[in-house]
Amino acid sequence: MSRWPPETMERAHAIIARYPEKRSAVMPLLYLAQHLEGRLTDDGMRQVADLVDLTPAQVQSVASFYTMYKRDEVGTYLVSVCTSISCMLLGGEDVLAAIEDETGVRDGETRADGLVSVEHVECIGACGGAPAVQVNYELVEGVTPENGRKLCRWLLDGRPRVVLGDEMQELFGGQRSFDWGPVEREGAVGPVPAFGPYGTAEEIR
Amino acid sequence: MSERVTITIDGREHEVPAGELLIKAAQDTGTYVPRFCWHPRMKPVGMCRMCLVEVEGPRGRMLTTSCTMPVNDGMVVHTESDVVKKAQEGVLEFLLINHPLDCPVCDRGGECPLQDQTMSYGPGESRFVEEKRHFEKPIPISDLVMLDRERCILCARCTRFCEEISGDPLIEFKDRGNGTQVLTFPGEPFSSYFSGNTVQICPVGALTATAYRFRARPWDLEAVESTCPHCSVGCRISVQASQNQVLRFLGVDSEPTNQGWLCDKGRFGFEYLNSSERLQMPLVRGADGGLHEATWAEALDAAAGRLAVVIDQKGADAVAGLGGARSTNEAAYAFGKLLRSRIGTPHLDAQLDDGLDPQFLAGVEPRATIDDLERASTVLVWGPDLKEELPVLYLRVRRAAAELGATLIVVNPRATGLDDVATHVVRYRAGDGSGALRRLSAGDGELAAARAALAEGPVVAIVGRTGLAEPSALAESVAAFVRELPDARLMPAVRRSNVYGALDMGLSPSLLPGRASAFDDAARASLAEQWGSVAGGSGRGAGGIIEGLAAGLIDGLLLLGADPMQDAPDTARAAAAMQRASVVIAIDLFLTASAEQADVVFPALGFAEVEGTVTNIEGRVQKVNRLLPGPGQAREAVEILEDLARRLGGSIGATSAEAVAKEIAAVAPAYRGVTWDLLDWGDGRDGIVVPGPEGSQPLGFVPVARDIPAASADLTLHLARTLYDHGTAVRRGPSLAKLSPEPAVHLHPDDARRYGVGTDSPVRISGSGGEAELTVRLDDSLARGTVYLPFNLGVSIGTGLEVRLEAMS
Amino acid sequence: MTILTGRMEAHRADSHTMARYRETGGYTALRKALLEMTPEQVHEEVKASNIRGRGGAGFPTGVKWGFLAASEPRYLVVNGDESEPGTFKDRQLLERDPHQMVEGIIISAYALNVHHAFVYIRGEYPRPARRVQRAVDEAYEAGLLGRDILGTGFDLDVTVHLGGGAYICGEETALLNSLEGRRGEPRIKPPFPAVEGLYAKPTIVNNVETLSNVPWMILNGGAAYDAIGPEGSKGTRLFSLSGHVKRPGNYEIEMGLTWRDFIYGHGGGIRGDREIKTWIPGGASAPWLFPEHLDEPITIDDAGRLDTMLGSGAVVVMDETTNVVKAALSVVKFFAHESCGQCTPCREGTSWMQRVLERILSGQGRAMDLDLLLDISDNISPGLRWPPAMTTICPLGPSAVSPITSILRRFRDEVEAMIPGVSAGV
Ligand SMILES: Cc1cc2nc3c(=O)[nH]c(=O)nc-3n(C[C@H](O)[C@H](O)[C@H](O)COP(=O)(O)O)c2cc1C
Ligand code: SF4
């Protein structure tokens, strides 16, 4: 009855096996579902419900509690701009305005071509590198309004398949919360945090 | 009696049970702390924050929610301090800022905890000038329930009920914080058998029942406490009416039975009482062959006259009586007395060949009460799917397993509602019950653990027929096995509302009133002293009566609220038999299929229109009470029977229900001393389990294990009921009628494959009593080789175990 | 004096790798603990260190461990949900020295007789999560996790879990619900996690930084740790400095130095050499401090004396140009957005306060609004004290009150100036 392909089901069972109790796998499985379809669909939630023996209503209840499960249309690139206190003090709102203007997408909306969504977010733990921005949850710190625009143009023109934090920091970032050490090759594909065990991360060659 | 501690509330000392929640302890000692989310039958969550009180601690007074705080010795509590008052007023203001305050158009208006507490604790004018929270106004979340999210105060009572009590979490919180709402999942309605309870426990008007919306204001309602007429659990209810129409049933919290809950069939099944199809006048079949309205005198004369002819020509035992299982004990008693004594026939039955051996039901011991489930360490359910047939008993078993930690063993040919909380689920092929019992008692293979659990008393075993095709002897074999277990009690399970009472009143060839055996000469003799005469000998039960009719041996039939042509397991056979009868007299609320065949039809008063007693599955006698006059010229069954008796040779003393009740309390051994007064005003408010203190149990029935050879056919039949069947209460009430499912042939996928059919393929299924053309549903919970067919959804193929299936193209 | 950040400062390129960690003395504390010490002795060292939790509540870790109920199974959960605005210290520990925490986890699990530990990392931290997962994988490969660790017969599994975007999941019982696959709603306490935690089993919840200190304690002894820093604020502590300072960042400092030394010394002072107006001393939940407090020492107890707290160690500095109503709104808005919604006062009160502030900011304020704000606050946090009295289940609601009381007590005239018809200072 499963709607997911066998290899995905295998992944799902591997995720469930990480926990003493099935239900604990709900959040990772929701990420997997969102990764598969680009957003969290009703079918995705039904599938997760089957896997952990919950009703779809229970799964929806959990998913809707958290901000990172996107039940509405969301772009290939989710641009999140922090406007919490530290970023606000250093111009986060101007960065948001610049990015809205550059992409033509208002806060909380997705562009018709489905390429990009823009949202303001609460503190993402980059206060030392304010103002901070995330693309598919990969971080760029010390972003000026002008660099925010450049970042968007880079995304829309280059259409990188895998989004890499270090690359973006290199090109568009400034002040950092702390030194980041070496360049990582693992990044995000689509609006889901890139994490190996969940099958949502990808290496670039 | 549990240990007690002393606490001080607002300066007064009280003795309360240790560990009890403060909010309850306070209430029981006279201090009411306002609350919204707390419900005595559910775990506390401390969410609404309305029940804040101050408790003195090492670091001074602390504000805490009294619904989450267990009392301990020496606890000092303040419920009226300025701090408490301010906090409670604050919470109330917070609840109101986003509340629409549309009380004038709200069903809850007048009985709304939020409204009431705003009056007594709330702040006056609103300091909130912002725009209120908005949601789409009431949306239907099922055929029975509407949800208004703007009124919701997010106490989570409804969602907790579904998860904790009924086990079907179909409504849940969605989103969070200020945007939190209660909602279903898209395309998955709140189709729970227990949804009505959420309407009753909603502290505001957020959840409303389509059946009741805008029908009345609380202050226009008259109410009386009574007992639900829909199944043998006998839940306590409050019947509420206005302008001679029943408008709603509410659950009343009775510790030993329903603990406040009702199933939706019970809650919404009242509509049939208001039906325009209710009989208003007696009907008599005229020369033209049609039924015509008549006066009571004409009808009674006609009925008595035509019966007398049969009795003269063929003798008294050419007359038989069916029914009584939906009547009061008083009506059932009068019916039995009329048949056995005044007419003098031993052929009478309250069941329709769809139950269990009457002596087994009335006499098996040791008997379990529903409340024994609270203490059971192991529960065995080998009988009907309780969720479909005895829903509130299902809730109690569910609680025993899920909340109280009992080991639950469920034995059935198909998945039941309890499987998800069962420790052991045993499947067997319909017809192979004996084999399954052998395997269980031997603890074969994976049944070892289940067998071991059964050795852990106290054991409560709910035993009945899993389906109508299953021989009733199996239940007795199971009972025989259970009686051998240490510290085990039995609850024989049949469904029809007052069937236990009717049998206790002697409506069976093998029983006399008060659980005496009809074959016990002494018992017959002492009853004869009261009644004058008592027909003895071996009478016919429902099956025999129907055969007798078909064979022309029985010619006259009295029906007391019975509709064999609709309700008998083999409707075709019943119909054919009734054609042969020369006289049929029906006492009923409706012109049922069977009543249409009658020569005389008497319109009877029904539930909420008569006073009397009923007896539930555990032998608990409870009152049903009168609130309404009833339609047209309808009369009490008791009086109709008395008038018939007088025309057939003399009174049976049934001048009134109360008179009959007095006679029962005097002559029926198990019912001795069980008087209306005791039930209304005495220790009997929660009912009295018979035999009561003054009563005795003359009949001691010892079930014996019989080995029933397994059916050999390739496919065997599992014929079982669903809650919303085509019974009168459902069919004649608009709310429930639309809920009964489409009949279908349910097959295990493997069997479907063997027959080359799949979901929705048309098939012809033929059994002992006919055939039907239906579509297929796949059900991998079925034992292989078993076909499940829902009973009483308009298809009848007889009750023989062996069936044949052919695919149709 | 550095305990936590020495390695990452010295080896910017690879402080997070097993190779570098080993090469700089990593996992020797683990050998010492598992091979030479009993679980009780390990617990003793942690007790002796007098370390207080770094997650915000500042509860003595050794004491908390003592509450862990005996029954099995029992769990250790690492709180890496770091979401308190201004806080980014745990992120650095997770990214730059994950093995230090993993070693701390193994040693602590050994002391607590735990065989399954979980690291709950906020969903917006995929990179730290990847680094921790890699460290965990390396530890498994090295036989430092899994069955029969170092041949001692001690087994331990570690599962890294990503949050879904909800600040409240930093609250330990909400975190446990979330980890169980439920809505992140805080539970009523008692029972405390140490008695009924994950899957209703005994559970210790500790912050990332707290556990990262454990290897050092084992190598140098709890007493050595206790020798650092003033009474009640032992050891070094990682502070996240942000806002209008010249040199924002994480600073590992020995507590006891003054706010002036920290903000002007480490932080390099205010950008553009403007005047400092106020600062948040311990994360968005904490009531604010003002210039007259610059020479107060940074300790848990001194902060308490000033009716605020060091909380999560996040210091957010605001200069003279700051619009305090806008700043307060930003914080209140955060808490309204993050309220789980269980408690009526928090669910309704935080968003009500947000909307009143928005009205004031947009020039629609009414004279009564200031007292209204204080009274709403009082109905969430009776008495407006710190630590707060609460009409709620957890302190999130009362935390939203901190910025309100801070600005209304200190900058009332500034706020009034924004309200039509109410002239400032009058
Ligand atoms: C609203 C709220 C948010 C919290 N957020 C965090 C957090 O992000 N990280 C954390 O370690 N502790 C957080 N805490 C504190 C935890 O509840 C808990 O006290 C702590 O994780 C225990 O670890 P510790 O004793 O090592 O500090 C928060 C508490 C509250 C009330
Ligand atoms: S105070 Fe707020 S966040 Fe905390 S439990 Fe209550 S509603 Fe949830």
Ligand code: FES
């Ligand atoms: S009744 Fe206690 S919090 Fe709701």
